[in-house]
Amino acid sequence: MAGLPGPGEGRRATAAGGGRPFPRECCEGLGGLEYGQVDVTAMARLFGYVDVTDSGFMAAVLSIAFNPLFWNVVARWEHKTRALSQVFGSPRAACYCLGAVILMLNCVRSHCFTEAMKSQPKLEGLDCHWVYYMGLAILAVGTLFVISSFLALGFTGTFLGDYFGILMEAKVTSFPFSVLDNPMYWGSTAIYLGWSLMHASPAGLLLTAVVAISYTIAVLYEGPFTEEIYRQKQKGAKNK
Numbered sequence: 001m002a003g004l005p006g007p008g009e010g011r012r013a014t015a016a017g018g019g020r021p022f023p024r025e026c027c028e029g030l031g032g033l034e035y036g037q038v039d040v041t042a043m044a045r046l047f048g049y050v051d052v053t054d055s056g057f058m059a060a061v062l063s064i065a066f067n068p069l070f071w072n073v074v075a076r077w078e079h080k081t082r083a084l085s086q087v088f089g090s091p092r093a094a095c096y097c098l099g100a101v102i103l104m105l106n107c108v109r110s111h112c113f114t115e116a117m118k119s120q121p122k123l124e125g126l127d128c129h130w131v132y133y134m135g136l137a138i139l140a141v142g143t144l145f146v147i148s149s150f151l152a153l154g155f156t157g158t159f160l161g162d163y164f165g166i167l168m169e170a171k172v173t174s175f176p177f178s179v180l181d182n183p184m185y186w187g188s189t190a191i192y193l194g195w196s197l198m199h200a201s202p203a204g205l206l207l208t209a210v211v212a213i214s215y216t217i218a219v220l221y222e223g224p225f226t227e228e229i230y231r232q233k234q235k236g237a238k239n240k
Contacts, residue, residue, distance in 0.1 A: 049120065049121055049123055049202040049203070050120060050202050050203045050206050051120060051203075052206075054116070054119060054120065056112070056115050056116045056119045057116045057119070057120065057203060057207075059112045059115075059116070060109070060112040060113045060115070060116040060207050061207065061210055063105075063108055063109040063112045063113075064109055064113070064207065064210050064211055064214055065210070065214055066105070067102070067105050067106060067109055067214075068214050068215065068217070068218035068221075070102075070105065071098070071102050071159075071160060072218065072221055072222060074098060075098070075160040075163035075164075076163065076225070078094065078098075078163055078164060079163040079164075079229070082165075084097070084098065084164075085164060085165075091161075091164035091165050091166055092156065092161075092164070092166060094164055095155075095156050095159060095160065095161050095164045095166060096155065096156075096159075098159060098160065099155060099156075099158070099159030099160075102159060113192065113195075113204070113207055114195075116203055116204075116207060117195075117196065117199050117201040117203050117204040117207075118199075119203075120201065120202070120203040121202075122199065122200040122201060122202075123200050123201070123202045124200075126197060126200035126201075126202075127200035128200075131197055131200065132197070132198050132200075134197060135193070135194040135195065135196070135197025135198035135199075136194060136198060137194070138190050138193055138194035138197065139190070139191050139193075139194025139195055139198065140194070141187075141190055141194075142186075142187040142188065142189070142190025142191035142192075142193070142194060143187070143191060144176070144187070145176045145180075145183040145184070145186065145187025145190065146183075146184055146187040146188055146191065148175055148176045148183070149176055149177070149183045149184040149187060150184070152172050152174055152175070152176070152177065153168075153172060153184075157172070158184065162226055162229050162230070163229070167229070167230065167233055181219075182215070182219055185215040185218070185219065186215070188211070188215070189208065189211050189212045189215060192204070192207065192208045192211050193205070193208045196208050
């Protein structure tokens with residue numbers, strides 16, 4: 001299962017139990033611990049289910065880290081040299097080709113993510129109906145953010161069109177950008193979180209954290225550069 005993480009634009013709730021224990025059948029994997037008693041030891045037991053040296057897990061981590069690195073390096077290179085625009089004949093054609101490559105890489109990432117979950121054990125404490133449906137709900141919300149972001153931005157707005165000189169006339173403020181910043185990224189993260197919960201997969205939860213970290217770094221890296229592109233656009237307009 002995959003998110004459609006658009007590089008052009010790219011947040012998890014924990015229910016409080018009020019000190020009440022989870023139903024026994026949903027807690028046996030954690031020794032029947034009450035929610036309020038979960039501590040560092042319990043977290044250590046959770047991640048004890050994950051074999052981080054497994055080749056499939058490492059492949060998933062590498063694919064997660066590689067994707068935003070790839071599109072940022074290529075997009076900045078294009079912004080500096082216009083090499084892709086020259087090769088493909090126009091900035092728009094080059095942007096569409098890069099977008100297609102990014103989509104394929106995201107499919108590879110999602111495949112690696114799912115295979116890594118399948119190759120590692122489930123956590124009994126998550127393997128129950130209410131966690132499954134909670135994951136399904138989170139996945140649905142994430143999908144909503146991803147699709148609505150894409151519709152609001154369009155293909156070139158989603159896939160780094162501004163690095164190709166394809167600039168938007170105005171900042172997008174409609175849903176989901178009216179709700180949170182970078183909804184494409186955090187919607188994709190929510191999809192992976194929901195998918196992991198549906199599979200009761202501690203490996204998936206750990207990989208979701210890697211997704212969130214990679215997107216956080218991407219936002220810090222992309223934001224100032226994109227803002228500078230639009231500052232230069234405004235400066236050029238004023239000088240005319």
